[in-house]
Amino acid sequence: MSPARGFLPAEDPKTDLPPALAAVAEFGRALPHLLSEEMLRKRFRALIESELPLVNLADAAVEDRETARAVYRTYAxxxxxxxxxxxxxxxxxxxxxxxxxxxxxxxxxxKRPILSYDGYALWNWRRKEPLGSIEFENLENVQNFVTLPDEPGFILPHVEIEAEAAPAIIAIGTAQQAVFDEDPLALEAALLGIANAQEEMLDTLEALPEHCSPEVFFRDFRPYIMSFGDERRKTGIIFEGVKALGEEPVFLNGETGAQSSIMPSLVAALGVKHAQTGMTDYLAAMENYMPVGHREFIRATRRGPSIREFVRRIGVPAVTDTYNECLEEMNAFRRQHLSFAIEYIHKRMPNPIGTGGTPFMKWLSLLAEETIQHRLPL
Ligand code: HEM
Incomplete structure (x- = not known):
């Protein structure tokens, strides 16, 4: 967590691995090429099995957290x-x-041992111009699966959205402090900060199709961010040589924006209560894939004083109005996002039910509806 960057790391992600991992780094660099053609893909598994050395990370100078993240990213x-x-x-x-x-x-x-939102987006970018801002045009990925520009075109808007969310994440603490202090003016200013940040996030979300084609997403790189195993069929992946896991297959969820900590933080801050569905169970499970500090932030926000109750109790129209604006922005983001879920996934699935075999599209729509239902009367 960082005041200037929200859920993005305070320092730009490390791009290099320690020298002891040179062979692993080389595999990481070659990966998009190795997956680019059918003939190479056919040999990819055999190549990994025969050429990737087994490194003991305890001996490989992976002491600091930033290096550990870079190592995790490459292996994941x-x-x-x-x-x-x-x-x-x-x-x-x-x-x-x-x-x-x-x-x-x-x-x-x-963390859980699979590529999640942090390894794919939060810790997977560099600035082209080191002093330039964290926005799409100035970003590139450290690691990709494919050579196609649509993959950074999908990932990097997430990074920009995280940067734009930072003022909202900071404003959550300010808003809860204002409730604690019974200070409507300070609360209104903090809520305005949350609404404005969400407006910027929506602008960036809306531009995503300019950078990433739905066909390429669905066909060429979405398959790589799917789960290990199938939850419904109760299958998983055996991690060979990991004594802590034994020979038991482990099911692990794939990467998704639902592992971003922005939305659950805002939902908690604004006191939005969703009816329990398969989606809310899934969203709760996705918190287990978030970085530890982010999970703690979400929990602390849930435990904090209720902004919604305070806004209702004082009944100051300007504050209520700004609170409602936050909900309207959240609803707009969720509606736009739903249209992408339909365009990029739902329409392209032979059996169009959600990734986990559940009616995710219906539930995504319900989340938006429930958000707007929380508006308070003026
Ligand atoms: C083409 C772009 C995108 C597609 C196709 C997409 C697809 C989906 C789908 C299908 C879900 C349902 C749950 C799941 O399968 O994991 C989901 C959930 C979610 N996604 Fe995305 N997503 C996209 C972009 C984004 C972006 C840029 C963000 C911003 C960080 C984001 C944040 C979320 C959140 C927060 C949820 C949980 C539902 C909620 O709280 O409203 N997604 N996404």
Whole structure:
């Protein structure tokens, strides 16, 4: 967590791995090329099994957190590429040269051993102009699965949205403090900050299709960010050589924006209560894939004084109006996002139910509806 950057790391993500991991870094650099053609993809798993050395991370100078994140990012990409290599048969096991370091680096960060939103977006960018701002035009990814520009075109708007959310995340603390101090003016200013930040986030979200085609997303790189195993069929992946897991297959959820901490923080701050559905259960489960500090922030926000109750109690029209504006912005973001979920996924699925076999599109729409229903009367 950082005051200037919200849920993005305070310092730009590390791009290099320690020298002991040179061979792993080389695999990371070659990955988009190795997955680019059918012939290369066919040999990808054999190449990983034979050429990727088994590194003991405890000996590989991975002491600081930033390096651990870079190491996790590279192994997580390689592991997802190995499991989901497009056009190849399903695998049930991750070989130990991938499984052990992935598990160890994730464990070191308090994370689950699969590529999640942090490794894919939050910790996976560099600024082209080092002193320039964190916005799409000035960003590139450190690691990708494919060579196609649509993949950074999908990931980097998430990074920009996280940067734009930072003032809102900071304003949550200010707003709760204002409630504690019974200070309507300070609360109104903080709520305005939340509404304005959400407006910027929406602008960036709306521009996403300029950078990423729905066909390319669905066909060429979405397969790599899917889950390990299938929750409904109760299947998972065996992590070879990881004693803590034994020979038990582990199911792990794939990467999704639902692992971003922005929305749950705002939902908690504004006191939006959603009826329990498969979606809310899923969203609660996605918190387990967020960085530890982000989870703590969301929980602290939930425990904090209720902004909504205070706004209702004081009944000051200007404050109520600004509170309602925050909800309207959230609703607009969720509606725009729903249209992408339909365009990029739902329309393209042979059996159009959600990723987990549940009616996610209906539930995404319900989240938006419930948001707007929380408006308070003026
Ligand atoms: C083409 C772009 C996108 C598509 C196709 C998409 C798709 C989806 C889908 C299908 C879900 C349902 C749950 C799941 O399957 O994990 C979801 C949830 C979610 N996504 Fe996205 N998403 C996109 C972009 C984004 C962006 C840029 C953000 C911003 C950080 C985001 C944030 C969320 C959030 C917060 C949820 C949880 C539902 C909520 O609280 O409203 N998504 N997304």
């Amino acid at each position: 990409f390689l592991a997802s590429a190995y499991v989901h290599a497009i056009g190849e048969p399903e695998v049930a096991r991750l070989p130990q040269n991938l499984a052990v370091p992935l598990w160890f680096s994730a464990w070191r960060l308090g």
